[in-house]
Amino acid sequence: MLRLLEFHRSPNCVKVRIALSYKGLPFEMEEISSADRSPLLRAANWPLVPVLIDGEVRMRESEAILHYLESNHRDAPSLTPDRIEEIRRGDALRDETQARLRPILRAAFNEAMKPEPNRDASAVQRLGAALEPALGPLERVLAASPFLLGERMSTYDVVLACTLMPARASDEFARQSPMWAFLRDNLSLPESMGGVRGWVDRVLEHDVPPARA
Ligand SMILES: N[C@@H](CCC(=O)N[C@@H](CS)C(=O)NCC(=O)O)C(=O)O
Known part of the structure; x- marks a missing residue:
């Protein structure tokens, strides 16, 4: 196993x-x-x-x-794109989006990891506003298709959607951890990013861990 x-x-x-x-x-x-x-x-x-x-x-x-x-594990359903051009497109989307998101999400994470009295909620809320321009290209792709490369989920979806988890913290994680509760309360994907929001949820739905022994 x-x-x-x-x-x-x-x-x-x-x-x-x-x-x-x-x-x-x-x-x-x-x-x-x-x-x-x-x-x-x-x-x-x-x-x-x-x-x-x-x-x-x-x-x-x-x-x-x-x-x-x-x-x-080739007998299992595949998350690999079929064509070279899709791999190139996925690589570019992942690298460009991560480069734009990295400074924003790192700053939010650093704030969330501080001891509770030292956290600056308004600084993190301001970071949320910076997500809108950073995610513009992704929103345009996801307004037209359910996943980054079309109809089928790929490793690019998995990697990028998980990168965005701090801006889409689940209630479950928030219940388990004050750090995630702080992120849920102060950092979110802008309302205008409906495509990105729906897509993050669609990818994260596949996180169905087995029951612990
Ligand atoms: N690039 C590595 C990053 C691994 C990494 O940084 N893991 C973090 C958790 S996300 C860790 O173990 N951090 C040590 C710690 O937080 O104490 C990967 O994608 O697996």
Whole structure:
């Protein structure tokens, strides 16, 4: 059975859970404590989550894990685009969008990770306004099709939608963590981004983790 070492609310771990669930691959999850990285070091000589254990194989880095699943579990439904041009288009959309989003989301995350009395909610709300120009190209794509490359979900959807999770925090995560509650209350995708909002939800719906043992 595949085993995922994770922080359950980490967007990089959600990426892997979505791919595993979409592909219908049974897996177990092991929650790692940030105070004790030894299970990660033992498994993959790497202190960060996610790490995926597949028999003798140990994979680290979320996007590398997605590629590993795509190239090694071919009987399962595919998240790989069919054509080279789609891969080029997906790469460009991912890289350009992430470059625009990175400074905004990093600043919001840094604020959310501060101890509660030091957090500046209005600074994060102002960051939300900067999402609108950063997401303009994505909104135009998603106004015309359900997924970034057309009718079918691909790894590009998984990666980019999870990148946007801090601006679309679920009530479940908010109940579990004050940091996610702060993000839910202060950072959101602008109302004008209906295409992007619907698409993030559509992709995140595939995060259906198995019950914990
Ligand atoms: N590029 C890596 C990033 C891995 C990473 O930064 N993981 C974070 C969680 S999202 C982590 O383990 N951080 C250590 C910590 O927060 O203590 C990936 O995509 O997997």
